[in-house]
Amino acid sequence: MSKEETKNKLIEEFGVHFESEYDLPPLAARIFANLVITEEEGLTFEDCINKRGASKSSISTSLNLLLQMDFVKYFTKSGDRKRYFKVAEKNTFFIKKLNRSLKKLERESEMLRKITAYxxxxxxxxxxxxxxxxxxxxxxxxxxTKDLKTTIAELKRQQQQD
Known part of the structure; x- marks a missing residue:
């Protein structure tokens, strides 16, 4: 299998994972997967259109959703009017993901406590x-819960050192 075929298969696998893990629409999940996998510094709007083969409005809607969810951010290059999209800071992304998991566990623990008391x-x-x-x-x-809190604290320490 060629590098490009392997890359496309991985993007599809990641896309399916991101769909279920984050309740993302399929196109947004694939764009995010593209941004995770890309070897480029960032992808332009046009790059996203070319890689996904979707309409401008669909790409725009998906990128806006990913921006709102803080999954991606954009930057510009001096002398270039284009916006380049890339995955939000890795530590920030992981911390947010772990915090979501922590909140779910804390809600589960509270429900378990209430059911037990009842x-x-x-x-x-x-x-x-x-x-x-x-x-x-x-x-x-x-x-x-303890492991998640420890991991989040460690990621925050690393983030402050960077």
Whole structure:
């Protein structure tokens, strides 16, 4: 398989992943994947049109969505009126992704706490029946939360050093 074929396959795989992971529309996911994979300093609007083969309005809508979500940013080059799009700062992107995961875990932990308290008070037999499973699951959530917080702190430290 040629480099270009491998690259296109990887862009498609990443696109599918970004669609499901971030609830992105297919075109926005593919543009983002292109920006992750590109060896260029950034892609212009025209580059995105050429690489994706979509209409100007579709590309524009997708790029605006990615900008609003802080997945990408743009820059200009001196003497060039074009905007160049690239993935937002890597550490910032990863920190935001991990923070989203952390918030999900914190909501899950809170719901687990409420369900446990309800069952303990109003359905003691159900509480006893599920006590071991809930303890193991709660421990898993706590460990994942701790790991995410540690990783986020480390990424922030690295970001400050850069």
């Amino acid at each position: 069952n303990e008070q109003y359905r003691p037999e159900k509480h006893e029946e599920n006590k071991t499973k809930i303890t193991v699951y709660g421990s898993c959530i706590a460990n994942m």
